[in-house]
Amino acid sequence: MKKNNKTQCPVKEDLIASLIDNEGNAEQNETMQKHVQTCTVCSSLVYSFSNTSELLKNNRPEPVHLSPSFTAEVMDEVYGVEYKGLLDDIIILSRKVVTAGIMLVVILLAFMFIPEDAAIDVITMDEVLPVNNDVDGRIFEDVIEKEEITYDDVVSLTFTQR
Amino acid sequence: MDDFSLVRKCIEGDADAYRHIVDRYKDRIARVVYSMTESRSEVEDLTQEVFIKAYRSLPRFKFDSSLHTWLYRIAVNHTIDHLRKKKLAKFFSLDGLDEWLLGRMRGTSYADKKTPEDINRSEVKELVDWGLSKLSQEAKTILVLREYEGMGYEEIADVLEISVPAVKSRLFRAREELKKILMPALRGEI
Numbered sequence: 001m002k003k004n005n006k007t008q009c010p011v012k013e014d015l016i017a018s019l020i021d022n023e024g025n026a027e028q029n030e031t032m033q034k035h036v037q038t039c040t041v042c043s044s045l046v047y048s049f050s051n052t053s054e055l056l057k058n059n060r061p062e063p064v065h066l067s068p069s070f071t072a073e074v075m076d077e078v079y080g081v082e083y084k085g086l087l088d089d090i091i092i093l094s095r096k097v098v099t100a101g102i103m104l105v106v107i108l109l110a111f112m113f114i115p116e117d118a119a120i121d122v123i124t125m126d127e128v129l130p131v132n133n134d135v136d137g138r139i140f141e142d143v144i145e146k147e148e149i150t151y152d153d154v155v156s157l158t159f160t161q162r
Numbered sequence: 163m164d165d166f167s168l169v170r171k172c173i174e175g176d177a178d179a180y181r182h183i184v185d186r187y188k189d190r191i192a193r194v195v196y197s198m199t200e201s202r203s204e205v206e207d208l209t210q211e212v213f214i215k216a217y218r219s220l221p222r223f224k225f226d227s228s229l230h231t232w233l234y235r236i237a238v239n240h241t242i243d244h245l246r247k248k249k250l251a252k253f254f255s256l257d258g259l260d261e262w263l264l265g266r267m268r269g270t271s272y273a274d275k276k277t278p279e280d281i282n283r284s285e286v287k288e289l290v291d292w293g294l295s296k297l298s299q300e301a302k303t304i305l306v307l308r309e310y311e312g313m314g315y316e317e318i319a320d321v322l323e324i325s326v327p328a329v330k331s332r333l334f335r336a337r338e339e340l341k342k343i344l345m346p347a348l349r350g351e352i
């Protein structure tokens with residue numbers, strides 16, 4: 001059979017692929033087979049593609065040897081996920097508890113170490129009493145009604161007295 | 163037990179079912195990962211990542227494709243992703259430059275080999291590996307699935323999420339690309 005010597009062929013590339021891989025329509029492949037015998041463009045493509053395809057098939061890599069613990073490691077990783085989630089929750093919760101505890105201690109310490117003169121404006125009756133002894137009972141009467149007596153009260157009282 | 167039943171059991175929380183899936187497919191997934199990366203040191207970690215990813219995506223598994231092609235899809239996508247990141251990292255590192263310069267200096271030469279028959283088996287392997295490493299990622303992936311994994315067009319289409327005609331034309335282009343790389347080497351032009 002005489003071959004044509006064109007550099008281009010209108011035959012679709014998918015037909016060449018189907019022929020090489022022996023996929024698709026058998027009738028179509030047979031027609032293509034006949035065409036290849038008469039077309040230099042297609043025959044050279046089929047020849048070189050079949051060769052490289054053959055090269056690759058023979059070059060198929062050896063099986064990969066995974067470590068014996070491969071599956072166990074995957075299982076640890078995927079089923080550890082839920083556990084890890086729970087663990088994270090516990091960690092977050094304990095952090096909150098610790099933070100709250102520290103804050104409580106700080107507040108308590110603050111109350112313990114507040115200087116007494118911070119309450120400078122308020123004086124108890126006991127502190128006023130010695131003053132009371134020196135003052136005229138009549139003038140002091142209306143002041144003593146108050147539960148809390150301020151310095152101002154005492155000062156004004158003392159001045160009134162003197 | 164068949165794949166779909168195993169998947170259902172997994173989704174219900176049966177850990178043993180997933181162990182079965184991993185044992186059933188780990189070697190095949192490892193081989194496709196290795197074919198794409200050509201790295202023995204990375205294959206174990208990458209394959210593990212594929213199964214971890216697969217487990218997390220299991221609730222979204224649609225029972226319209228086989229578990230086997232679904233796992234392949236995750237493996238191919240994960241590996242391409244990994245290679246892309248690696249390439250980017252290499253591009254910005256000095257190691258990449260060193261390797262490139264070394265490659266230029268050594269020069270892979272097959273000049274004294276005239277025909278494929280003159281080259282012995284290990285050299286053929288070296289040549290084909292070299293050729294594959296020069297291919298675009300797209301071309302390499304489809305050739306690995308077709309020639310190494312022996313997948314049919316429908317299956318490849320399912321893994322790569324493209325149509326069968328797209329598989330045909332992509333395969334054609336990939337073979338053309340490989341031919342352009344290998345032929346000069348085999349003729350001794352490189």
Ligand SMILES: [Zn+2]
Pocket residue numbers: 009010011035039040041042043
């Ligand atoms: Zn033709």
